[in-house]
Amino acid sequence: MAITGTKGATGLTGNTAIAYAMKQINPDVAPVYPITPSTGIVEDFSSYVADGAVDTELITVESEHSAMSACIGACAAGARVMTATSSQGLALMWEMLYIASGMRLPIVLTDVNRALSAPINIHCDHSDSMGARDSGWIQIYSETVQEAYDNLFMAVRIAEHEHVLLPAMVCMDGFITSHAIENINLIGDDSVREFVGEYKPAHSLLDTGNPITYGAMTLPDTYITFKHQQSKAMAAAKDVAVEISAEFGRKFGRNYGLFDAYRLADAEAAIVILNSAAGTSKVAVDELRKQGKKVGLLRPRLFRPFPFEEITGALKHLKAVAVLDRVDSMNAFGGPLFNEVRSALYDLEKRPKVMSRIYGLGGRDYKVADAVGAFEEVLKAAATGRVETLQKYITL
Amino acid sequence: MSSPTGGVVKKEKVSVPFDYNKYLRPNKLPHIWCPGCGHGIVLKAMLRAIHNAGLNKDNVCVISGIGCSSRTPGYVDFNTLHTLHGRALSFATGVKFANPKLKVIVVTGDGDALAIGGNHFIHTCRRNIDLTVLVFTNATYGMTGGQYSPTTPIGSQATTSRYGNIEPPFDACEMAKASGASFVARGTAYHTLELEKTIQEALEHKGTSVVDIIDACPTYFGRMNKFKGASQMMEEIEKDKTVSVKQVDKLPPEKVQGKMLRGVLHKVDRPEYCEQYETLVMEKAKAK
Ligand SMILES: Cc1ncc(C[n+]2csc(CCOP(=O)(O)OP(=O)(O)O)c2C)c(N)n1
Ligand code: SF4
Ligand SMILES: [Mg+2]
Numbered sequence: 237m238a239i240t241g242t243k244g245a246t247g248l249t250g251n252t253a254i255a256y257a258m259k260q261i262n263p264d265v266a267p268v269y270p271i272t273p274s275t276g277i278v279e280d281f282s283s284y285v286a287d288g289a290v291d292t293e294l295i296t297v298e299s300e301h302s303a304m305s306a307c308i309g310a311c312a313a314g315a316r317v318m319t320a321t322s323s324q325g326l327a328l329m330w331e332m333l334y335i336a337s338g339m340r341l342p343i344v345l346t347d348v349n350r351a352l353s354a355p356i357n358i359h360c361d362h363s364d365s366m367g368a369r370d371s372g373w374i375q376i377y378s379e380t381v382q383e384a385y386d387n388l389f390m391a392v393r394i395a396e397h398e399h400v401l402l403p404a405m406v407c408m409d410g411f412i413t414s415h416a417i418e419n420i421n422l423i424g425d426d427s428v429r430e431f432v433g434e435y436k437p438a439h440s441l442l443d444t445g446n447p448i449t450y451g452a453m454t455l456p457d458t459y460i461t462f463k464h465q466q467s468k469a470m471a472a473a474k475d476v477a478v479e480i481s482a483e484f485g486r487k488f489g490r491n492y493g494l495f496d497a498y499r500l501a502d503a504e505a506a507i508v509i510l511n512s513a514a515g516t517s518k519v520a521v522d523e524l525r526k527q528g529k530k531v532g533l534l535r536p537r538l539f540r541p542f543p544f545e546e547i548t549g550a551l552k553h554l555k556a557v558a559v560l561d562r563v564d565s566m567n568a569f570g571g572p573l574f575n576e577v578r579s580a581l582y583d584l585e586k587r588p589k590v591m592s593r594i595y596g597l598g599g600r601d602y603k604v605a606d607a608v609g610a611f612e613e614v615l616k617a618a619a620t621g622r623v624e625t626l627q628k629y630i631t632l
Numbered sequence: 633m634s635s636p637t638g639g640v641v642k643k644e645k646v647s648v649p650f651d652y653n654k655y656l657r658p659n660k661l662p663h664i665w666c667p668g669c670g671h672g673i674v675l676k677a678m679l680r681a682i683h684n685a686g687l688n689k690d691n692v693c694v695i696s697g698i699g700c701s702s703r704t705p706g707y708v709d710f711n712t713l714h715t716l717h718g719r720a721l722s723f724a725t726g727v728k729f730a731n732p733k734l735k736v737i738v739v740t741g742d743g744d745a746l747a748i749g750g751n752h753f754i755h756t757c758r759r760n761i762d763l764t765v766l767v768f769t770n771a772t773y774g775m776t777g778g779q780y781s782p783t784t785p786i787g788s789q790a791t792t793s794r795y796g797n798i799e800p801p802f803d804a805c806e807m808a809k810a811s812g813a814s815f816v817a818r819g820t821a822y823h824t825l826e827l828e829k830t831i832q833e834a835l836e837h838k839g840t841s842v843v844d845i846i847d848a849c850p851t852y853f854g855r856m857n858k859f860k861g862a863s864q865m866m867e868e869i870e871k872d873k874t875v876s877v878k879q880v881d882k883l884p885p886e887k888v889q890g891k892m893l894r895g896v897l898h899k900v901d902r903p904e905y906c907e908q909y910e911t912l913v914m915e916k917a918k919a920k
Contacts (some may be wrong), residue, residue: 269748270776270792279777279791286794296779296792299718299748324698324716353716356698 238280240289245421250413251276253385253420254320254346254406259284260428261392263344264315264435267295267306271325272358273410274348278320300325304332304343311341312450314440316392318343322410323350326364330371336403337372338466339450342395343403345373346388349511349562350410351598359599360410362510362563366572372466374404374473375540377510379496381418384408386490387537389423392432393480399472401438409512411599423488431487474541494543496535497550499525503532505614506551508577509560510536513595513602517560520607531611536573544580551581554588555618558610560630562596570627589617592627600631655679655689657709664703668854668862670821670847670870671701671768677824678737678766679708681831693734695724697749699741699775700849701768718749721756724763732762732906735835742769746782746802757811760839761905766831767804767842770849778852789856804844809898814839816898821847822870823894833896839904846870846892 239248239256248256255277258266266285268278285294293310297303300321311317321329326347336343347365351357365375376391378384387406395404408414423431439448454462478494485491498518500506507517514535524531534550536543551557559578561571568575570592578590593610596602610630617623656679665671682692692710696702698717705712711734715723720738728736745753745767756763772790773779780790780797783804787796808816815837819827827845834841848854848865859865877895880888 270773270779272776275776282792282794294792298750298782356714 238283245419247417247419248381248385249276249415249417250381250384250408251348251415252280253381254388254408255280255284256422257385257388257428258318259290260423260425261316261318261389261432262290263292263318265293265295265307265310265317266319267297267303267310267317268319269297269300269303269321269325271300271322273350273414274320274322274325274346276414277346277348300328301332304329304336307343307345308332308336308339308341311336311343312339312441314437314442316396316435317341318345320346320348322348323352323358323364326368327352330368333368333371333373333403335451338462340401340466340469341403342392342401344388344391344395345403345405346384347405347407348410348414349407357598358410360412360512360562361597361599362407362561363597365405365407366563366565368405369540369572372402372470373540374400374402374470374477375538376404376406376477377535377537377539378406378408378413379512379514379535381408381413381416382420382490383492384413385420385422386484386488386492389428389431390477390480390484390492394473394477396435397473397476397480398438400469400476402466402469402473407511412512421490427487431484470541474538474543477538492537494536494538494546495550496537498533498535500532500534500550502530504530504555505557505611505618506532506534506554507558507560507607507610507614508534508536508551508573510539510562510573513560513562516602516604517607519604520611523604524608524611529611529615531615539573539576542576542580544576547577548580548584551577551588552584555621556589556591556614556623558591558593558614560593560595560610562594564594564597574627589621589623591617591623591625594627594629595631602631606631650680650683652676652679655682655709656707660707663707665700666851668848668850669700669774670770670849670862670866671704673821673824674701674766674768674827674845674847675704675707677819677828678704678739678831680828681835682737684828685832685835687735687835691733691735692737693727694737694739695720695727696739697741697744699744699773701739701741701770701774702744704739718744718747719752720744721749721752721763721765725756725759725761728761728763729906729909732910736763737835738763738765740765740767741774741781742767742771742783742804743773743781746804746807750782753807754811757808757813757840757842759905760812760814760902762838763840764831764834764837765840765842767844769804769844769846770853771801772849772853774849774852778849778856784853788853790853791856803892804842805893805897808840808842808844812840812902813842813898814900814902815841815896817842817896818844818846818874818892818894820845820866820870820874820894822866823874826876826894830896837899839902846874
């Protein structure tokens with residue numbers, strides 16, 4: 237159910253919180269198409285539109301292919317644009333994801349992480365957003381409902397920043413976060429308005445005084461220059477993300493950085509993991525700490541651009557690390573997060589041992605015992621200096 | 633002959649109950665459909681039609697996209713393929729082309745066939761490839777919670793049309809015919825026996841055969857549009873808003889106006905795609 241006026245702590249599902257954040261942001265255009273488990277976002281948001289609580293043009297199209305195409309059209313015309321999807325929906329947007337980033341359009345999308353077909357499955361894993369990891373979209377991952385809500389505001393600011401101008405995707409776990417109720421702190425409408433500001437597009441098709449063209453044919457003499465600029469903008473997004481999250485922390489008291497480090501400073505062995513499963517893993521950290529085991533956790537928040545220097549800095553003192561991916565990068569060597577982390581550590585003189593674990597595909601439960609099991613393996617590698625099994629599936 | 637209560641009863645034709653289990657995967661039941669959903673009625677009509685057409689189970693391939701209707705292949709004991717939202721017809725084209733001997737049946741929703749997959753619908757019909765396409769037209773996206781679909785009537789409520797739908801609906805039959813399908817028919821879940829015969833005729837036709845089947849989603853379309861239940865929907869939408877093509881000439885115009893036609897609406901002989909292809913290959917091979 238879409239919520240109306242609220243203040244302070246409120247029990248909300250991830251979907252309701254995102255819809256509420258969208259209401260507060262009040263984008264100009266939202267092209268939408270339903271898919272489980274993200275449907276609740278657009279369903280709630282459509283109530284806000286129907287009630288006149290927002291000024292947004294809600295465009296109900298006939299597929300995600302059209303939804304992202306309409307996002308691109310609207311954003312190129314100078315509108316602030318948002319949408320939400322999951323799984324096959326994001327997959328069907330693929331072709332346009334690259335158009336959005338290549339045209340430097342700061343569209344903001346919430347991806348409620350769900351497994352990709354086949355076989356069909358509606359539950360959580362990260363195969364959808366990880367498949368889009370090289371599409372030129374900024375990606376921010378969220379552990380909790382609160383964080384997903386907060387991330388949406390920051391995503392708008394990062395995407396629209398003049399040094400960036402790139403689309404951004406906020407990811408949260410399907411059902412686990414999207415459908416579970418959590419008590420969260422809402423920000424007042426005025427503060428949101430002040431934080432996100434009025435959108436003033438740098439270029440707009442509707443600005444007829446300054447005619448422009450998007451996506452024109454480029455030949456070998458110019459294409460690479462465009463891509464180089466895009467790549468630099470993506471690199472700049474990291475510093476902008478740091479800056480914006482610091483501003484967010486100052487204003488609203490919740491401090492997020494590029495990643496979340498939990499009991500990591502004096503740890504010898506750690507798990508690196510995204511989204512909601514980090515919460516489960518933190519319980520395991522606490523249990524093992526009680527037994528005197530020096531374990532910790534790192535949860536990347538910004539995955540694209542990948543803050544490799546900062547992550548290297550945070551992990552370099554460890555003896556061993558297990559990187560847990562909720563997706564398999566089928567014919568690569570280990571999961572995508574593993575690959576990034578391991579490659580980031582390569583330049584160190586003295587590197588922690590790193591292993592890849594694939595867990596929780598298609599919504600398979602990841603429990604504290606699974607995290608403890610993974611920690612035991614990392615602790616063993618820390619003690620022996622040897623990784624017994626470099627990559628494997630857990631939670632089978 | 634006397635009945636157990638002593639009264640005299642007419643001698644009845646003893647009909648052997650249809651053995652649905654022969655065509656179902658009982659271990660996949662119960663199905664996911666809500667009480668009153670029309671999809672189950674259509675499924676039964678389809679099974680009886682397949683039986684009456686004398687098709688060998690192993691030569692039948694049932695293919696669907698995604699949606700409540702598209703869950704059908706999971707329950708039936710044929711070769712089955714459950715694919716992606718909107719793409720069933722493309723998968724089916726591949727299956728049929730690879731093995732033209734298979735009887736390929738596509739089970740699809742109005743959203744699946746006409747919204748996200750509308751492009752494939754047009755081109756399948758244009759090619760006239762030998763597929764039987766059963767469109768479960770319940771005027772909504774049932775599976776995702778009742779958004780309007782391309783067959784939702786103007787003015788109807790949906791989660792995405794809180795002030796009434798303003799988009800004009802498609803007539804799937806008109807579209808199929810205009811796109812080139814050589815067999816086009818309509819049935820409803822209310823007219824079960826007629827539907828069974830229509831599906832059988834579609835199965836026996838060579839070329840793209842489309843049956844638009846009007847059925848009810850009481851859970852979303854029904855509730856949002858203030859229907860009391862499935863039976864009222866069947867009476868008011870499927871019975872009262874349709875008229876058989878066989879009766880249409882005998883009825884006064886006011887009894888036909890605004891109603892959809894049921895029965896076989898279009899049937900022509902037109903070269904079938906796989907056969908055309910084979911003929912071409914043989915011709916060229918001979919010419920060598
Ligand atoms: C690419 C993609 N987008 C969205 C969905 C979500 N989705 C699943 S079923 C469905 C609509 C189904 O409607 P229809 O085909 O009419 O079938 P019904 O449930 O009404 O029988 C949607 C939008 C999906 N599975 N894949
Ligand atoms: S939601 Fe509607 S279409 Fe889906 S099973 Fe229920 S009644 Fe049938
Ligand atoms: Mg439907």
